[in-house]
Amino acid sequence: MTALTVPAHPGEDTSSRTLPWRRMIWVTWRQHRVTLAAVAVFFGGMAGWLWVEGRALHHAYAAAISCHPASSIACSDLVNAFNGTNGFLANGVILQAVPPLIGAFVGAPVLARELETGTFRFAWTLAFGRWRWALAKLVPLAVAVAAAAGALSVLLSWYYQPYFAAGNQNLLLSGATTPFFPGLFDLRGVAFAAWTLAAFAIGALAGMLIRRVVPAIAATLAVYAGLAFAAGVYLREHYLTPLLTTNVNLNLPTSAWVISQWWTKGGRTVSPSTMEQVIQSTLDRIAPVLHSRTQKFPTYLHALRYLTQHGYTQWTRYQPASRFWPFQWIEGGWLLALSVLLIAVTVWLVRRRPV
Amino acid sequence: MNVIETSGLGKRYGRTWALRECTLAIPAGHVTALIGPNGAGKTTLLTLTVGLAAPTAGGVTVLGGRPPGSPAALDGIAFVAQDTPLYKNLSAADMLHLTRNLSRRFDQPFAETRLAELGIPLKRKAGQLSGGQQAQLALTLALARRPRLLLLDEPVAMLDPVARHDFMDSVLAAVKGEGEMSVLLSSHVLTELERVADYLILLSRGQVRLIGAVGDLLATHHRASLEELALTYLRDNPREVAK
Numbered sequence: 285m286t287a288l289t290v291p292a293h294p295g296e297d298t299s300s301r302t303l304p305w306r307r308m309i310w311v312t313w314r315q316h317r318v319t320l321a322a323v324a325v326f327f328g329g330m331a332g333w334l335w336v337e338g339r340a341l342h343h344a345y346a347a348a349i350s351c352h353p354a355s356s357i358a359c360s361d362l363v364n365a366f367n368g369t370n371g372f373l374a375n376g377v378i379l380q381a382v383p384p385l386i387g388a389f390v391g392a393p394v395l396a397r398e399l400e401t402g403t404f405r406f407a408w409t410l411a412f413g414r415w416r417w418a419l420a421k422l423v424p425l426a427v428a429v430a431a432a433a434g435a436l437s438v439l440l441s442w443y444y445q446p447y448f449a450a451g452n453q454n455l456l457l458s459g460a461t462t463p464f465f466p467g468l469f470d471l472r473g474v475a476f477a478a479w480t481l482a483a484f485a486i487g488a489l490a491g492m493l494i495r496r497v498v499p500a501i502a503a504t505l506a507v508y509a510g511l512a513f514a515a516g517v518y519l520r521e522h523y524l525t526p527l528l529t530t531n532v533n534l535n536l537p538t539s540a541w542v543i544s545q546w547w548t549k550g551g552r553t554v555s556p557s558t559m560e561q562v563i564q565s566t567l568d569r570i571a572p573v574l575h576s577r578t579q580k581f582p583t584y585l586h587a588l589r590y591l592t593q594h595g596y597t598q599w600t601r602y603q604p605a606s607r608f609w610p611f612q613w614i615e616g617g618w619l620l621a622l623s624v625l626l627i628a629v630t631v632w633l634v635r636r637r638p639v
Numbered sequence: 640m641n642v643i644e645t646s647g648l649g650k651r652y653g654r655t656w657a658l659r660e661c662t663l664a665i666p667a668g669h670v671t672a673l674i675g676p677n678g679a680g681k682t683t684l685l686t687l688t689v690g691l692a693a694p695t696a697g698g699v700t701v702l703g704g705r706p707p708g709s710p711a712a713l714d715g716i717a718f719v720a721q722d723t724p725l726y727k728n729l730s731a732a733d734m735l736h737l738t739r740n741l742s743r744r745f746d747q748p749f750a751e752t753r754l755a756e757l758g759i760p761l762k763r764k765a766g767q768l769s770g771g772q773q774a775q776l777a778l779t780l781a782l783a784r785r786p787r788l789l790l791l792d793e794p795v796a797m798l799d800p801v802a803r804h805d806f807m808d809s810v811l812a813a814v815k816g817e818g819e820m821s822v823l824l825s826s827h828v829l830t831e832l833e834r835v836a837d838y839l840i841l842l843s844r845g846q847v848r849l850i851g852a853v854g855d856l857l858a859t860h861h862r863a864s865l866e867e868l869a870l871t872y873l874r875d876n877p878r879e880v881a882k
Contacts, residue, residue, distance in 0.1 A: 302710060307740040314733060315726065401727075405720035406777075409689050411713045411784075412741035 303412050308420035316421070319390055320428060327432045330382070331439050337370050338443040344369045345446035366446070374447075376467035379440065383476070383483040384508040386429050391487020392500040394421055395630070399495035408634075415635035422627050426484050433480035441472040448539070448605075463608040464541035466516045473612035478619035483508050485626035492630045492637075515615070523614040526601040539605035548597045562596070563587050640667045640703040642788045642821045643688055647697030650683050657683040659845040661697070665823065665838065667787075669852075670814055672836035673825040674869055679842040681825040682721060685792050688823075689718040702787055714743050717781035721792040723774050727766030731759055731776055738780045750783035771802030775809065782813050789813075791824045795831065807831045829866040841869060848872065 313320075344366040351359035372378065395418070398404040408414035448463050463469065470479055487504040494500040526543045547554040554562070566587045588598065603611070641664045648661040658680040665671050673681050686692045687699050690708025705712045725734060731754060739745035754761060757779075759772050768776060774794055781789055791810070795803040811834065814822060826832055839856055841849035849856060849872060853865055862868040 303741065303743060311737050311740055314729070314737065402720060402722065402724035403726055404724075405691060405718065406724050407741070408691060409713060409716070409718040410738065410741040411710065411743045413710065413713065417741070 302416065305416070305420055307412060308417065309424075312421050312424050316394075316425060319393075320425075323386065323390060323429060323432055327436050331436060334436075334439050334443050337373065338439070341366075341369050341443065341446060345449070349449075373443075376444075376465075376471050379471050380467060380512070382436075383433065383480040384505050384512075386433070386480050387483025387485075387487035387508055388501040388504045390425065390429055391484035392491045392504045393497050394425065394488055394491055395634070396491030396495060396497045396500040399491070400497055415631050418631045418634040419627075422488055422630065426481055426488075426623065426627060429484050430477045430481040434474075434477035437472065437474075437476035440476060444468055444472060462539050462541045463605050464520070464603060464611070469520070469611070470512070470516070470615070473609065474616035475612055475619075478616040478623075479512070481623045482511070482619045482626075485623040485630075486511070489626045489630045489633075492633050520611065520615065521603065523611050524603070524607060526603055529600050529602065530597050537605065541603040541605075543601040543603065545598060545600045547591075548599065549595050554596070562591070566590055641665060642667050642703075643699065643701055643823065644704075645684075645687075645697065645699040648684075648687065648694055648699050649696035650680075650687060650692065651695040656695075656845050658687070658842075659696075661845075661847055663840065663847055663850050665821070665840075667819075667821050669838035670810070670822040670824065670836050671838040671840060672832045672853075672865070673823055673840045673842065674827065674829065674832065675842035675848075676873065677827055678844075680845040681827075681842055682792055683845075684842070685718070685790050685823070685825060689716060689790055715787040716790060717784045717786035717788075718790045719774075719777045719781050719792065719794055722797060723777035723794070725765040725773060725777060728764060730762050730764050731768070732761040734765055734776065734780060735761075735783070738784065742784045744785045746783045746785060750779050753779045753782070769802075770797050771799070771805065774798060774802070774806055778806070778809055778813075787819055787821065789820055789822045791822065793825055793827070795826065795828060803828070803831055807835050811835050829869055833865045836865065839865065839868075841872060843873065 344362070348359070348362040348366040351362050353359065395404075398407060404414075407417055410417075447468070463472075470476060483504070486507050487500065490503040490507065491497070491500040494503055521541070521543050546556075547559045563584070567584075570586060570590050592598070643663070643665045645664075646662050648658060649656060650658045661680075661684065673684065675681055683692075687694055688701060688707055690706075690712060699707060701707050701712050702715045705715075726737070729737065735745075735747065735750050739747060751761070754776070757772070757775050759768060759776060765773060765776060774797075778791075778794070781791075789810075794810075795806050798806060810822060810824070814820060814835075822835075824832070824836065837853050839849060839851065839853050840847060849868075851859075857863070857865070857868060860868055860872070862871060
């Protein structure tokens, strides 16, 4: 920009720098209070519902775990009752929808609605300044939705506790056996709040880029789904180097997250298809031996034992259940960093992008 | 002091130049009419002046040499965009509150008195006001900021003739009351401008065709009225006007 003439009142620029941030508090509250109230009602309703369903689940679990003797028919009925309680919530799929909905309906409209209706021409030409205006809207809203999600995730962690409690490995309980179970890992601990925050940030940026509310909502849902899928399927297993063990089925706790398994013989990897044939023939071979003893049918475990004794080694890469919290913090950490980055980019675009 | 100064100012959207090689200076203390056919670059010039967009070429300064969008520029310029965008779900009182919070100066008593005189209820939502009332509310918000430069983009395009007349009266009254305020008013509606404007910029196809005090321009071109001058000029120079 070329300065064509000297300012008439040079002193004015320095005396009138910026307006205080607190001026935006009322504005953000007034313009988003309906949305925030809707979020509060939505999360409150969900909390009440989870509380009712969770009490039923916990009661069923307490009954199943305290039953003696465990082998009795009465006890197996109780285990079945627990397994049948709230089956629709057991895999967590329904609750996975909460963060993207927040991103789509709270995050995406913040800037998209201003750009779509043209009100940004009013707001951005006031003395407060446009990038500060954007920051003063996005940060409080982001904190609010993350805090609400954090509060709800305390309840979610409590709800899913029975599936991961120490005692149930001896019971025939269904549901998740590892705390890394894909649908449930990101509902518990700090991950749920972090994913909600990231969804909000994705929505805000989508709104700024697309400038239309409905397409921005659709884009937010799509991008979030892609990110959540990629994180669950490709990324999460690499947070920490997996542990490596042999003879897995003999000594690996069922709570471990098995990443991959393969066989070797004499230092060379055996292909899965070959191994399948080997195991099948082993089962056939050891059947008569076992039959003469106590058991009627040989099990897979017997075959593995036999193969291990005859030069085969089964390797397993896995994440132990004890890494649940480190993984929670790693996931929470990168999602927080991503959210900060996305909001920063959004604010930068508000400042720089020509309209 | 010049309230707006541009040199070689240009703005390109995609492959189309909305404004090109625009060099002009508007001295303070005038009501300037920015006229020209649709697509002449009027809105682009205002958008650049208020700092919503950055130029592709050249430069523009406001209020005696300040860059558009700088704190001092935002502080001294009130912009009423085309179709007077307001938050439709906010009441008039909330619009005053919002504007007061985000401005350095805001004359609340003036704004409330003015809305009362216009019969605009403070509690009514902006979206429920008539078009004329919305335009008046937007003008009130702008005037209450006590700007040194008031930019109005097609403020009367959507209004009926009575509302149009009333709006121009309001602008005129505000200018008379506010000794220091300059106004730049874009319009493709030539009637009504005669009463308020004493300075004229005629744009067509992204370039300045005429600029100067209305009286001087009329004398030079031997025309009786601003409307006649503009129409004649645009007719006599069809190549410049044709799309």
